[in-house]
Amino acid sequence: MGNKRLYWPAKSNYIPPASSTSIPKKDFVYDAIFIGGGAAGRFGSAFLRAMGGTQFTFEADNHLGGQCCKHNCVPEHFAYDNSVYMDHLRWFGGQLWFPEIPDKLDMAPIFDVYRKVRDTNVYQFMTDQSKGQLGIEFAVYKEAKIIDANTVEVDGERYRAKNLVIATGARPRIPNIPGINLKGVITHQELVGIDYEPQKIVVIGQGKTSSGYTSFFRSCGCEVTVVNRSPIYRWLDDDVREFVISNMKRRGIKIHEGVKIKEIKGVEKVEAVVFEEDGKLKEVPCDTVFLGTGVVPNSEIASPLGVEIGPNNEIVVNKKFQSSIPNVYAIGDTAGLPYVMSKARQSGMIAAKNIMGEETEMMDRTIPEFMFTTYEITWCGLTEKECREKYGDAVIIKMPPDKLDIGLPLAERSMVMAHLHPEMSGFQKAIIEPKSRRFVGFWHVGYGAKAAFQYLPVLMDKGLTVDEMATFHELFLNAEHFIQLTRLRAGQKNLSNL
């Protein structure tokens, strides 16, 4: 059922120039054959080439770069960027010089533009960079079949390598709900090809991908209802979670938590979602159901090898990204959690290093995370609660302080909010273990802090204290005020909240 969704044909007519693709060599043993040229496979291939290794990358689709540029990260960010502009104009429109916008804005043309640019520029950039700058050897439209741990078969021919690297990604998890195959039940993959204008959308599941689209749908003026098995965003710090959810509600998104989905109703096309909440059946009419119910690694390709498969369908790997067969690697989403870009790319790098004889494990770094609503939410490390549980205490530096109802510029481009709509202007929080004076968590809701959260965990892992932070140079007005707020407390022998 779900698998049919996965293997839809690429609607792109892009074909890389023949001069960019390569013909794999039959009488040759590559250092590695990569199956899949997405984020993990492409970065792994590039790193191996940079180290002087020989590789060939077979890509089943028509482009390198994988699902990220096909229907994941790139369209999500494009939609998010549109969503933020829309949301801001909804708040600011009619004030100062800001124009007003209609209640309902079309989303299909946005994805039309996206697909057009993707099928030309984006895929072409992937080709140019991969071949021209990185020297990767690859071919597209090549479905590979694994014969043994050194051999793949493509188009009836066999190719050999010292190592196989499986980088076949993941697919949306399709829950087992009556009505799931009705027209109008879509994942983010189908969304980028949408050819009608949704008016009423029910979002099932609030993961990191669906959260951004949930707010995007609302920014477009759709009626949006979220239904979720458990409380949403329970991985967020409590204060952050409250700010985020209250701002979703403020924008008119309806949220039902702790529900059990019973049925997606409809004749041919979806008409309503039926769920049980507090022991009662409820029905929300809709023309579209958006599934945000997670992903499943594509590990089936490895079945001829008999490698160990984990509980989420992932290929089980060690810290070198070797499967239970040492010269067979699995990287990216195929290797299971966490399903993040940095892990995908790093796993490619680490596999390449090990293949080239440089024994390497992935470093045990704190991984930063982000999530879109209308806001960008970024964090690394512990919640306040986790800090209290782990260390018995916590000191908090946050902005705005409790009960402050004036606007503060707590995010990139938030000065307009701070001046016109104080309640919108963001939230941030740093969590300190007071005995060691070390930071153990950073949280930001707003815009423009994401890039900083790539470096904050590195410093945190190195033992960043409030005393060290106080000597850093803030770039005022900064999107996050951690440095200057810290400096207002660093003089204290016994740290107190700010």
Place this chain on the structure above:
Amino acid sequence: MGNKRLYWPAKSNYIPPASSTSIPKKDFVYDAIFIGGGAAGRFGSAFLRAMGGTQFTFEADNHLGGQCCKHNCVPEHFAYDNSVYMDHLRWFGGQLWFPEIPDKLDMAPIFDVYRKVRDTNVYQFMTDQSKGQLGIEFAVYKEAKIIDANTVEVDGERYRAKNLVIATGARPRIPNIPGINLKGVITHQELVGIDYEPQKIVVIGQGKTSSGYTSFFRSCGCEVTVVNRSPIYRWLDDDVREFVISNMKRRGIKIHEGVKIKEIKGVEKVEAVVFEEDGKLKEVPCDTVFLGTGVVPNSEIASPLGVEIGPNNEIVVNKKFQSSIPNVYAIGDTAGLPYVMSKARQSGMIAAKNIMGEETEMMDRTIPEFMFTTYEITWCGLTEKECREKYGDAVIIKMPPDKLDIGLPLAERSMVMAHLHPEMSGFQKAIIEPKSRRFVGFWHVGYGAKAAFQYLPVLMDKGLTVDEMATFHELFLNAEHFIQLTRLRAGQKNLSNL
């Protein structure tokens, strides 16, 4: 002449609640009396209080927080935020759902809103945080006169302290040009009180403050001409500079470099600026002249003490921010270059530490910098040229690569640009000393990278190599792509450009 501009009365009618201000004690010797409660004085006061010291802060104006929230950083950022929205709608308007906006947009209402919010919320936040959260003792509308190194006189009464801390800021430098006192010749200080709509503006000088306003004026639809003694932005890396200036020109800003200003013409009100360029006299008609000609530290208050004054009128200080009289400190802009917020606040902290007996010098860290045009430009460390001069070689990682004419999302919120206007989508560059494999410079033009540049120089100072960077976790799609681009090269034994 210029001084009249400086000492204009605050047009704010804000008065802090009596419960927030304090009455200074006459029969008491404070650890420190701070003269001026701007960024430097306020952070210094807070740090000293956090360490358990006693202080009193005399502020001549009606609020703490100084010029930053009165007419410097805050309105500049508010204008910049408006400018970015305007600029983007000028590019996107009429495409997809983006509304079109009129050619000319009023700026006076923007500053009206700014002043209204400033005179209530912003000043009140400064009061609340300073008194309620930080325990600073202060009084406003208090012009202090220095009697000796331990005594100040305020309203005819004398107050004593073990140390004086002078934090009186800086004022705009007013060049000696005929016509400089005509109506319509303004600095950023007068701009926030503007009560007419400029149509044609000549900007004299392109410093870090005027560059942002230059683009703001253009975003509002004004005709904007920049005249500058030397090539503008010559401190930028050549590639960055070219991208930035070409984008200013693309937006219709006229730039004259290497000129000598002869006269500001007008009867009562400014009518034109006359300058010499390539040996010829040129005249640009205008209704407004905006001065971006730098600042002069306010050190005159210290003259009764006879402390050493430097060539820019700054109080000369050592690395502890002590003047030539050890118990008299000068902090912030009063102490001279660099005129940046982080130095202002840190100098307050360092003065406080030394006053409290903890001998401390400002750490020798690389200071990141930023500048607005329509874009946000952030950087730290060396230009490519400086790297080649210093180390004889440089390896460059940049995006987009040379001669690429497709859009890449090289900035926060730039996905719309990348899809609709590729030529807008930003520029970034990292500079590596290839022998040590260490980063020596980072540059970014776009949006959303500023917060990252608070931490990049810290890591750079710690010796960040390409090999270490390759193990960091990027938050894809990130505003700056340094981590992932580095990873595409880190496998090479001998690094090559990307």
